Amino acid sequence: MDNPQYYCPLVLIVMLGLLYGRKHRPDISAANRMNMDIFCPALIFSVLANNHLEFTHYSQLFIAAIWVVLGSGLLLLPLVKLYRLNARTFLPPMMFNNAGNLGLPLIILAFGESAMPIAVILFMVEMVLHFSVGLYFIDPKAKIHTSLRIPVIVAAILGLLWGGLTLPLPQLLATPIDMLGQISVPLMLFTLGVRLIDVNLKDWKVGLIGAIACPLSGLVCAAMAIWLLPLPPTQQACLILFAALPPAVLNFIIAEQYQLEPQRVASIVMLGNIASLLFIPLALVWVLPSS
Numbered sequence: 001m002d003n004p005q006y007y008c009p010l011v012l013i014v015m016l017g018l019l020y021g022r023k024h025r026p027d028i029s030a031a032n033r034m035n036m037d038i039f040c041p042a043l044i045f046s047v048l049a050n051n052h053l054e055f056t057h058y059s060q061l062f063i064a065a066i067w068v069v070l071g072s073g074l075l076l077l078p079l080v081k082l083y084r085l086n087a088r089t090f091l092p093p094m095m096f097n098n099a100g101n102l103g104l105p106l107i108i109l110a111f112g113e114s115a116m117p118i119a120v121i122l123f124m125v126e127m128v129l130h131f132s133v134g135l136y137f138i139d140p141k142a143k144i145h146t147s148l149r150i151p152v153i154v155a156a157i158l159g160l161l162w163g164g165l166t167l168p169l170p171q172l173l174a175t176p177i178d179m180l181g182q183i184s185v186p187l188m189l190f191t192l193g194v195r196l197i198d199v200n201l202k203d204w205k206v207g208l209i210g211a212i213a214c215p216l217s218g219l220v221c222a223a224m225a226i227w228l229l230p231l232p233p234t235q236q237a238c239l240i241l242f243a244a245l246p247p248a249v250l251n252f253i254i255a256e257q258y259q260l261e262p263q264r265v266a267s268i269v270m271l272g273n274i275a276s277l278l279f280i281p282l283a284l285v286w287v288l289p290s291s
Contacts, residue, residue, distance in 0.1 A: 010105055010189055011277065017193020028191045035187050040100060041155030043181030047120045048159025049169055058121055061235050064225035065125040068243050069095050070133065071221035076213055083209065088138050089261045090206070092254070093247035093268045094214045096134055099126040101188035102276065103245050107238050108185070110284065118235060122242045124156050130250065138258055195249055196270060207267035210247065211275035218243030219283070237287035244283035246272035 020026070073095040080087045097103070099122055107119035131150060135142040148154070162169070169177070222243035226236050247269045255265035 009109065010102070013186060013189040014193040014196070017190040018196045019193075020190075021194035021197040025197070026194060028194050031187060031191055035184055035191070037151045039180050039184035039187060041151040042177050043104075043184045044120055044124070044152055045155040045159040045162075046174070046177050046181045047116050048156060049162040050174075058117070058235075060229045060231055061118065061121060061239065062125060064222070064229055064231060064235075064239050065122050065242065066129065067225050068218055068221045068239065069097075069126060069129050071224070072214070072217040075217045075220060079209070079213060083206075085206065086261060089255065089264055090210065090268070092130075092134055092138065093210055093251040093265060093272065094217060096126055096130040096248050096251060097214070097218065097242070097245035098192075098248045098273065098276075099123040099242060099245060101192045101249065102273075102280075103242055105185040105189060106241055106245075106280065110241065110288065111234060111238065115234060115238060118238045120156075122238065124153075126248075127152055127156075130248070134254075138254065138260065192249065192273065196273065203264040203267040204271065206264055207271035210268035211271040214247055214272050215244045215276070215279040215283075218245070240287050241280070241283055244276075244279050246276040246279075249273075 021028075073091045076091060076094050077087070079085070080090055103126075104119050104123055107115050107122075111118075127150075131153070148157075168174075219240065222239050225231070225239065231239065249269055252262060252266045252269050256262040
């Protein structure tokens, strides 16, 4: 693994989604909902149920991932004050990255199926924090316990419980769950490309600041975690890729729901995903030679 060729298939699928989206202007809300309600939960459950995770082996990774997410927000507080930005608008996209659409396929493609548990753990940390700390930050009156009803979190809990029992899934269930899970990653990438047709450059200055600040703050936090925690080499490399990811599209959906400058958040998210075409290959060049 000595070059960023592993990123190319991801870019091609995203670009195919962009081209298809420009020509047909499809409504992808149903596809995204199915992915978050069925395909992605199936992938997470399948991975966790079929892999008995030794939490002592991943405990440091959990801590590091939590620090990358929350630490990014803390590091960028001075930037919020400097540019007089709305913290509830600007900081969530900086903290909660595209660990699903981009992180899962990127880590699996770069490091193979053996890295699937690491990718899922990083995605789980991001999702749980987004629907707990993230929602509370946006709206202190939000009911955090409702996050326990989100399919991906339910799937993670059930997968961890089943994996902890070290019992094999009946083939009658395992095969369709695996097949549904395999839909998730390419569909995430394709719909991400379709989303790019809606890039709004009205708030391009704030979007550009976010596009640079998001990966840089994440990488600084990842470097601090690697310096302080005894992470194995593969976990270090995956954490760096996780830290370099752009803002999640989910930030826009939540901003729209709470009417927190959704168009500005859209600019931050979309320009951040475009900027990832630069930052992620650089991160791959950093981590792959040593993996």
